[in-house]
Amino acid sequence: MAQKICIVGTGYVGLTTGICLAFLGHEVTCVDVDQAKISALHAGDVPIYEPHLRELMALAAENLSFTTSYADGVADADVVFIAVNTPTAADGSPDLRYLRAAAQSIGETLGDRFTVVVNKSTVPIGSGNWVGAIVRDFFEATHPGTPGNFQLASNPEFLREGTAIGDTLYADRVVVGSDDPRALEVLSNVYRPILDQTFTPPAFLPRPENFGVVPLVSTDLASAELIKYAANSFLALKISYINEIAQLAERVGADIAQVALGTGLDTRIGRRFLGAGIGWGGSCFGKDTAALITTAREYKLDMPIVAAARETNQRQRELVVEKLLEELRIIKGCTIGILGLAFKPDTDDLRDAPAIDIAQRLISRGARVRLHDPVAMGRLAREFPELADCLRDEPAEVVTGADAVVLATEWAQYRQLDWKALAPLMRSPILLDGRHTLDRQRLTAAGFRYIAVAAWNPPR
Ligand SMILES: NC(=O)c1ccc[n+]([C@@H]2O[C@H](COP(=O)([O-])OP(=O)(O)OC[C@H]3O[C@@H](n4cnc5c(N)ncnc54)[C@H](O)[C@@H]3O)[C@@H](O)[C@H]2O)c1
Numbered sequence: 001m002a003q004k005i006c007i008v009g010t011g012y013v014g015l016t017t018g019i020c021l022a023f024l025g026h027e028v029t030c031v032d033v034d035q036a037k038i039s040a041l042h043a044g045d046v047p048i049y050e051p052h053l054r055e056l057m058a059l060a061a062e063n064l065s066f067t068t069s070y071a072d073g074v075a076d077a078d079v080v081f082i083a084v085n086t087p088t089a090a091d092g093s094p095d096l097r098y099l100r101a102a103a104q105s106i107g108e109t110l111g112d113r114f115t116v117v118v119n120k121s122t123v124p125i126g127s128g129n130w131v132g133a134i135v136r137d138f139f140e141a142t143h144p145g146t147p148g149n150f151q152l153a154s155n156p157e158f159l160r161e162g163t164a165i166g167d168t169l170y171a172d173r174v175v176v177g178s179d180d181p182r183a184l185e186v187l188s189n190v191y192r193p194i195l196d197q198t199f200t201p202p203a204f205l206p207r208p209e210n211f212g213v214v215p216l217v218s219t220d221l222a223s224a225e226l227i228k229y230a231a232n233s234f235l236a237l238k239i240s241y242i243n244e245i246a247q248l249a250e251r252v253g254a255d256i257a258q259v260a261l262g263t264g265l266d267t268r269i270g271r272r273f274l275g276a277g278i279g280w281g282g283s284c285f286g287k288d289t290a291a292l293i294t295t296a297r298e299y300k301l302d303m304p305i306v307a308a309a310r311e312t313n314q315r316q317r318e319l320v321v322e323k324l325l326e327e328l329r330i331i332k333g334c335t336i337g338i339l340g341l342a343f344k345p346d347t348d349d350l351r352d353a354p355a356i357d358i359a360q361r362l363i364s365r366g367a368r369v370r371l372h373d374p375v376a377m378g379r380l381a382r383e384f385p386e387l388a389d390c391l392r393d394e395p396a397e398v399v400t401g402a403d404a405v406v407l408a409t410e411w412a413q414y415r416q417l418d419w420k421a422l423a424p425l426m427r428s429p430i431l432l433d434g435r436h437t438l439d440r441q442r443l444t445a446a447g448f449r450y451i452a453v454a455a456w457n458p459p460r
Pocket residue numbers: 008009010011012013014031032033034037083084085086098099101102120121122123157158159160161283284
């Protein structure tokens with residue numbers, strides 16, 4: 001049954017969720033404090049780069065509205081999803097100021113009907129209670145003598161940027177947590193079309209073959225909150241694990257791709273997230289592993305495995321500089337090109353992007369850096385103005401005259417470049433593949449000295 005839904009925060013998560021739920025037939029109002037974003041959405045523009053999101057928004061248009069007014073979205077909603085940003089504060093804990101502001105505004109604007117207020121943002125364990133208390137305080141302050149008719153729930157989000165719609169419609173699982181059975185019931189109804197796969201898939205994103213129903217994990221608040229951190233930390237440490245093994249593979253002359261394949265084919269381990277290279281970036285793994293460690297500390301627990309995964313990940317970035325030093329001997333004054341700036345392909349998100357970190361490390365050692373990305377250059381110029389002069393419109397401009405090129409993000413278009421034509425343009429044709437994405441033989445035949453990060457490379 002269609003429900004009235006309000007989504008607070010129209011970023012990567014909120015916008016995708018809002019559009020997908022509207023596509024499934026719910027009546028969705030998306031609220032954001034950023035007037036520019038809401039104006040863009042009114043004009044039919046999607047302010048982030050996420051494949052197919054604009055097309056799905058057009059399909060869902062009749063069920064979808066955008067506003068900066070909480071009252072318009074919250075007052076008669078069955079469910080209010082909070083999807084605001086929860087970045088890392090200086091001490092590693094999540095900065096909850098946006099969550100607090102959202103909870104206050106929701107408390108001030110809730111109506112009389114029963115509403116489930118849902119933390120979809122990734123929030124520390126206990127945030128359900130904390131948000132509930134803020135909503136209640138602000139509801140009571142604005143509605144003296146009236147008890148609030150709402151319950152808190154947690155519904156952690158597992159979508160990946162770049163595949164956000166598929167991850168939502170064809171999810172591995174849906175997790176909902178609440179200490180109130182009615183709230184759990186409402187949420188399972190919201191997700192019913194996904195759980196039972198009763199919707200007609202959009203033409204551009206067909207249902208994967210043999211895709212069955214989606215499991216629902218319906219649990220208590222604290223468990224749902226911990227599931228999110230446990231899942232992200234596990235994925236992060238899986239990548240760091242293979243990167244650690246890759247270091248040994250490099251020393252003993254083993255092929256890390258084969259090692260990952262032979263290891264991952266064990267169904268207990270799984271092949272995914274065993275891609276060695278310059279390691280993970282993005283808005284989630286770094287932030288969520290840090291948050292798990294700070295939460296554990298509050299309970300006098302260490303998380304040595306998670307902490308080690310973070311250290312290994314940092315080391316992968318420095319490895320790029322070390323490899324370049326090995327090849328070039330002197331980096332000062334050299335021109336280094338970096339292809340791919342977003343933290344992964346098919347997104348424009350630059351949060352904790354390894355490419356930016358590597359560029360900054362190289363600049364601090366006196367290198368000149370040139371940068372290219374198929375979609376993230378506009379965002380880079382806005383968010384990192386100090387690097388704007390390094391941007392080049394075409395990969396060929398990055399390569400021409402360079403002493404080495406680093407492939408930092410495995411955009412499909414880089415695989416398709418005419419590498420044979422590019423090699424002669426370089427001062428020295430050294431290609432450092434940070435994602436093990438190009439074919440060594442092909443690149444060598446094209447005239448490159450091909451080196452993969454976190455892999456054994458034949459000597460010169
Ligand atoms: N990005 C991902 O892939 C992903 C996946 C799963 C979970 N998460 C979690 O989801 C949450 C949101 O992440 P995101 O990447 O979508 O963030 P984002 O920065 O892209 O979007 C957050 C949005 O919230 C808005 N906002 C901030 N304060 C507000 C307020 N008081 N009222 C209304 N709107 C407000 C901002 O203007 C922004 O548009 C975070 O907790 C994140 O950890 C993110």
